[in-house]
Amino acid sequence: MTGRFARAVALTAVLLTSVACQTGPARATPASKPPAQAASARHDVVTWGASADRMGQGTADRGYRLVVHTSAAGSGLRVRLSNAFGDRPLTLDSVYAGLQRQGAALVPGSNKRLTFDGARTVTVPAGAIAWSDPLPGSLPAGSNLVVSLHSPDAAGPATGHGMAMQTSYATQGDHTAEESAAGWTETTGSWWYLDSVSVRPSNPATGAVVALGDSITDGWASTTDLNRRWPDYLARRLQKAHTDVKGVADEGISGNQVLADGAGQAALHRLDRDVLSQPGVRTVFLFEGVNDIKAHTGVTAADLIAGYREIVRRAHAAGKCVVASTVGPFEGWPEWDQAGEAVRQEVNRYIRTSGEVDAVTDFDRILRSPYDQARMLPFLDSGDHIHPNDKGMQAMADAVDLTSLHCDR
Structure with missing residues (x-):
């Protein structure tokens, strides 16, 4: 996919002379070996x-x-x-x-x-x-x-x-x-x-959050070249906030699933490479599951919850916090049906009430219409009824409690 030329950016500093070659x-x-080990010793993020x-x-x-x-x-x-x-x-x-x-x-x-x-x-x-x-x-x-x-x-x-x-x-x-x-x-x-x-931040306490997700996290339907994916909006909030979490990595893949390979390796299969190996990671933000639900492959809420639990277990074992989000509404998308909606609701109950993650961000509540809770609010909808527009992406980032990106691990 191509887009228009990126706009000029005013910069106050430049990269200096490189090392002798x-x-x-x-x-x-x-x-297979975590590549962040050397970077972590330098407090890289x-x-x-x-x-x-x-x-x-x-x-x-x-x-x-x-x-x-x-x-x-x-x-x-x-x-x-x-x-x-x-x-x-x-x-x-x-x-x-x-x-x-x-x-x-x-x-x-x-x-x-x-x-x-x-x-x-x-x-x-x-x-x-x-x-x-x-x-x-x-x-x-x-x-x-x-x-x-x-x-x-x-x-x-x-x-x-x-x-x-x-x-x-x-x-x-x-x-x-x-x-x-x-x-x-x-x-x-x-x-x-x-x-x-x-990079190596000046403050050695600085850490990062990694967003693990699908096309919504990858930014589909946001404006090309303007950095309006929800993790981009989150990064801008973090830069202005009094917090040690400053780095953001967007590890979304369009069409990705938690359980099955297809559009990229499943979240379970790419967790180590794409997320846990990144230097300075403090928190994993898990927002994925709608593609498992709408694929009509027989995935149940219990299956998806088991996948979430495995991601949480492995992230916690690596010393990372886990913030999870509820799965957003998607009635109006061609693959939506009542059976899938029932799975989504059950999965969201687990995310909200299980207490197995360190914090919850309720993207479902932020995105859904008050008149039909299976549908996205039209003001935030890109038009395909599953991907938020730029305003929806910003609303998602604004809903993240920045203090939730820290936990005692």
């Missing part, structure tokens, strides 16, 4: 994230200029590259990070080369990830960061995030070092090979 290739870390998924076939000598919107401020920026779904090693021979001026053009002087264990080139084995070295300099909160990368040999299944709701750019050949937009003539509505960005 070597030319030998670095090797990546297997994805995720400032942006997007769930890894299968993305079709990789293309050799292809470059991507990826625009991402950060949350927490900090220094020592690092990026995480993913070959989670690849079936062969992936070499990236040039990776840069800069700040967006407009479209594919960068703020002059901001584009700096990233290294991996001191090397300019990194080879990421199939199923693995690679963290860059920290980049000296500071990154303000709410920056439009641009990560440019090039692979000379990409082939086979590619890894990325399909529905970005953000215009990024592509090209043949290596134009990563260029700050002008001249070489970036193609657009893409996806993020390729990049699944996380972290």
